[in-house]
Amino acid sequence: EASKAYVMSLFMKDNDFAIFRSRDLMHWEQSDSFTLQDAWECPDLFLLTSETGENCWFFWSADGFYYQGDFDGYRFHTDGVKHCAYINRIAYAAQTYAGIKDRVISVPWLRLPNDGRTFTGAYGIPVELSCKKTSKGFALLQKPVRELKEHAEKMESGALERVSGQIVCQTKRDKKAVLIEMHMKDTAQEPYIWKINKSLVEYTPESGTFAVDGEAWQTCTGCREFLFLIDDRILEVFFDGGVQTGAFVLREKDMAFETAREAVADYAAYEIM
Template identity: 55%
Template sequence: MLTVSVTKDYLLIPVKLRAPKLLLTVFSAEDREKKLYEWETPFPRAGEEPDYSVAVPVRRHRGETLLVCGSLPDEELARITLADERPAPAPGRPVIHFSPENGWLNDPNGLVRLSDGEARMYYQYHPFGVEWGPMHWGSASSRDLLHWEAGDIALFPDRDGTIFSGSGWRDDENAAGFGPGALLFYYTCAGGTQAPWSRDGVFTQRLAVSADGGRTLEKQPGLLLPNLVHDNRDPKVFRHEASGAYIMTLYLAGNDFAIFRSPDLIHWEQTQQLTLPEAWECPDLFPLVVEGEEKWVFWSADSFYFVGSFDGWRFTPEQPRRTAYANRIGYAAQTFAREEGRVLSVAWLRLPNAGRRFTGVMSVPMELTLARDAEGYALRMHPCRELSGAMKPVSGTDAPEAPWVLRADVPADAGSVCVSFPGGELTLDMDAGTGRFGETSLSFAPGKALPLLLIADYAVFELYLGSGAVYAPEQNLSSSLAGPVSVTGAGGRIPFTLSEVD
């Protein structure tokens, strides 16, 4: 057992990837019955150097003594130390796509704006490995939606469960009574998963509150919703002004979802259970206006979406399921709460690890709009307008060693088109309306000019075609972003522009 007198802000837990896992339990020395934390971590043994260290924020325990228990000799547990700063992040991380400093990332959670415009993002996080594991909430913040600063781990698993996905809301009206502007975070407490501490629990919906702008989240006692079915999860909360209530969408099981209403963000009444073919988990529900008409979009994790109407109690789909993304890399997208004048979405990009100390990348936030096409209503996706404001033109045809954006208008009669760039290639058949981007097969309207936008960053590319009709992320395995770029078709070179993202 290791005794730690807390005099600094972080407890550093060393991680050796692929090492045997060690169960670590942390107690308060003042109350040895009070378990504070528990993790299973691949812990380095004698003579092994850790790959990285997880920084557990312990500033709330300053002046206290903690007991760290694990089945290793004390001299090996003594590799757990204190520090005033988090360690340096993993190398090779993207610049304008958020990724964890180390460890595993998946679903974006709790996307919310502060009153001063700062964006807060939380996310599914397994800090003790580069594969999925017991979920925490990580945190990040940004002033421009492009450059994100990683924050502390915001929510830790406890005896009731690991911390699955959820959403955020800025309560300017003080409907919940925690004070005007308090940040409310709705999450699934996932009992009965693989964490030993909570393996006998069930899935319930709970609340955490922040009074300091999202830097620290305090779990609230009790349940918002009890277990309805075993895997019910992923609460997404928003305000429906027309009916004067707050709304929660929730995944139940299979292809079933539920909608709830609340007058105060605390007490919830179910108003609908609906089945949406092939859709599952991570629901979202938001309005978009097309040609002066308001429509509602019910979204699920695989980028499957349904367009219809919503009256504050019930959602009614009005056309069959559609798919927003061209491949299965983007997943579990969520929209920002209280984003004025636009619907702003962030997706988890399921990229392979590729030997890095981190796994998982977030998309550049994208603005969603709705258009009509031959099949009805269709989503259109565009990089957030902040990207254009950060772009600086690059002279010549060589990409810089920094995130860059390529833009081109491919003529309808360009025939077979090849876009070549450092780390990848895009091919298009303008006559057939087909293409290939990495492992992704593309489909677009043939015989029409095709706007093209490609974002390049370390570890990831994002492709937009047809003014947002096609969105396809892909991995970037190149260690360099710099090099020659060309766009050619049947008639020779096709003009394009390159911009560096500042």
């Protein structure tokens, strides 16, 4: 709106992108071209505002690589440093909704293997994008859209039993997703261990290693805040307020969550209606 034109970001080839402008959606002129490390396909360009009111433009590519910078309506100015929104390569080709004025909402495709059922892949949960200022610039944050909890039912204490020092969460309703917010203790013995749908899930704060059934990925170190979204065999995890996320495949589709109570500072669980 500020530059009085429609703006299109376009993937060209390899790691090359371009920006085009139009006043009528029929005639387009190229206003910028640039190359971004490792980026390719499905570009997106959006402005985010931090909680302190600071603005930053982000250029996004298919694998969740993003690049912070400034955009004047014609050219995107960036330091070219690649940041990773995802810790693995299941989420892909996320795109933002148009016409939502108070927030930026993004939805990825999850590249899931076929497990013998009649589909391959699924949509990830819609997320709200925001950012925060850090010593290295701005970090992009993702969190599930607010409507998820608005249409969820908090699970009663009866479903969150403490059995032999364990937090146990099992839904009694068929095919319902569960959202669990969990803050771990700073003094907890490492690594943190969760059993989710018969999969062994581990995170080591010192190294930033996150593993599901022995397969490991690297995320940020020192995470204490986790959000788990469990739906069928899909596990989506949001680390430290959404600084990074990951999507994973669990062993079983029946919901079962368990972790040591002594490692947990506080938690809440919701059944998605």
